[in-house]
Amino acid sequence: MDKYATPQISDRVYALGATDWKRRVFDALAPTPIGTTYNGYLVKGDNKTALIDTIHPDFRDEYFGKIEQLLGSTPVDYVIMNHAEPDHAGAIPDVLDKFAATLITTKKGAELAGLYYNVPQDRIRIVKEGDSVDLGGKTLTFHPSPFIHWPETMLTYLPENKLLFSCDFFAAHNTSGLFDDEADDVILWAKKYYGEIMMPLAKMGRMAMDKIRKLDVEMIAPSHGPVYRHPETILAEYTRWTNQMTKPKALIVYVSMYKHTERMVEVFVEILRNKGIEIRVFDMVGTEPGELAEHLVDTRALVLASPTVLGAMHPLIQYAGIMIKTFKPPLKYGMFINSYGWGKSASAHGAEFFDSAKIENVGIIEVNAAPGEEDNQNLREAAAVLADKILADT
Numbered sequence: 001m002d003k004y005a006t007p008q009i010s011d012r013v014y015a016l017g018a019t020d021w022k023r024r025v026f027d028a029l030a031p032t033p034i035g036t037t038y039n040g041y042l043v044k045g046d047n048k049t050a051l052i053d054t055i056h057p058d059f060r061d062e063y064f065g066k067i068e069q070l071l072g073s074t075p076v077d078y079v080i081m082n083h084a085e086p087d088h089a090g091a092i093p094d095v096l097d098k099f100a101a102t103l104i105t106t107k108k109g110a111e112l113a114g115l116y117y118n119v120p121q122d123r124i125r126i127v128k129e130g131d132s133v134d135l136g137g138k139t140l141t142f143h144p145s146p147f148i149h150w151p152e153t154m155l156t157y158l159p160e161n162k163l164l165f166s167c168d169f170f171a172a173h174n175t176s177g178l179f180d181d182e183a184d185d186v187i188l189w190a191k192k193y194y195g196e197i198m199m200p201l202a203k204m205g206r207m208a209m210d211k212i213r214k215l216d217v218e219m220i221a222p223s224h225g226p227v228y229r230h231p232e233t234i235l236a237e238y239t240r241w242t243n244q245m246t247k248p249k250a251l252i253v254y255v256s257m258y259k260h261t262e263r264m265v266e267v268f269v270e271i272l273r274n275k276g277i278e279i280r281v282f283d284m285v286g287t288e289p290g291e292l293a294e295h296l297v298d299t300r301a302l303v304l305a306s307p308t309v310l311g312a313m314h315p316l317i318q319y320a321g322i323m324i325k326t327f328k329p330p331l332k333y334g335m336f337i338n339s340y341g342w343g344k345s346a347s348a349h350g351a352e353f354f355d356s357a358k359i360e361n362v363g364i365i366e367v368n369a370a371p372g373e374e375d376n377q378n379l380r381e382a383a384a385v386l387a388d389k390i391l392a393d394t
């Protein structure tokens with residue numbers, strides 16, 4: 001009985017990944033409520049053997065156990081570094097210590113391998129678009145695709161298997177199954193991941209998609225989450241996401257200390273609902289800003305709602321604003337709603353936020369303390385204006 005699970009995902013391609021069940025946050029930013037996986041793969045040719053990426057260094061013992069189980073005393077010849085981030089490349093120094101293997105990566109990858117892992121440059125082969133290595137009956141072709149997370153990233157394609165090793169592109173912090181058809185909520189987890197990692201880089205994502213469309217892809221093996229043996233659905237979603245296509249959907253992000261702002265939000269919500277707008281409402285008390293990323297992927301409008309605190313937006317809304325701006329979402333329209341006690345100073349901050357985030361400011365509604373009937377009427381009218389904007393845009 002084998003000690004480790006090293007499933008063959010395709011002819012002479014084996015999964016070496018580890019599951020980090022306990023991990024609860026990624027990049028100190030993105031919530032990972034069911035942990036994540038670090039996927040690495042081994043490709044066995046007739047003459048040579050290659051590793052596709054490595055593993056998070058916390059899992060190196062298990063990783064080497066798997067390699068030994070599969071190869072016995074046969075050495076590894078190549079390590080393909082699609083990405084230099086430590087969750088995939090952190091075990092590269094160990095692999096290069098153990099085997100006389102060549103590290104294959106992009107020009108920028110060679111620089112980062114030296115910087116992060118002290119890899120001597122004479123252990124590295126730099127590849128360009130379309131370069132390949134022949135493993136004997138299995139070929140790996142390389143497609144540098146900068147910024148499908150970091151500047152050095154590349155895609156590796158195995159034409160004999162029509163298999164694309166995409167690293168973080170198409171990845172998901174989803175521990176629920178090895179293959180897409182065995183895992184839960186595949187697109188939902190992939191969308192969260194896309195929102196956190198790829199959305200700010202949508203333009204580079206579109207360029208990578210153009211490359212991928214030229215390849216004949218029947219399987220996608222990413223660096224986190226399930227392997228797609230039915231890649232059509234995720235490819236269709238990525239086409240929409242990287243093209244920044246939005247839905248008639250609004251995200252309402254608010255905070256309220258004494259429920260004045262919350263009552264304004266409630267009025268707004270009813271009108272948007274009546275107009276058929278899909279909505280998501282987040283009270284930033286108890287919401288991790290990272291949770292917003294998933295919804296920002298395809299949302300057309302943002303309603304920021306904040307009381308005035310010390311002359312500004314509530315700090316939690318300021319924080320949410322920083323996060324939203326950082327993720328560079330395809331939001332088109334924004335509205336700011338505010339309850340204040342003695343001065344209208346917060347609204348200027350709301351307007352400034354929309355300006356700097358390049359979101360069209362559709363309006364600002366200010367209410368002194370609790371909203372009265374006239375305020376509610378103004379809110380209904382403002383919500384209707386926003387809804388019409390959202391709906392007019394297809």
Ligand SMILES: Cc1cc2nc3c(=O)[nH]c(=O)nc-3n(C[C@H](O)[C@H](O)[C@H](O)COP(=O)(O)O)c2cc1C
Pocket residue numbers: 255256257258259260261262306307308309310311312339340341342343344345368369370
């Ligand atoms: C800690 C704190 C600081 C505040 N600072 C300001 C302020 O600088 N300017 C102002 O106009 N109102 C200020 N207010 C008043 C609130 O903006 C006002 O009561 C508002 O209606 C609260 O809305 P909420 O119930 O949605 O939190 C402050 C209130 C609190 C509790």
Ligand SMILES: [Fe+2]
Pocket residue numbers: 083085149150168
């Ligand atoms: Fe990454």
Ligand SMILES: [Fe+2]
Pocket residue numbers: 085087088168223224
């Ligand atoms: Fe990663």
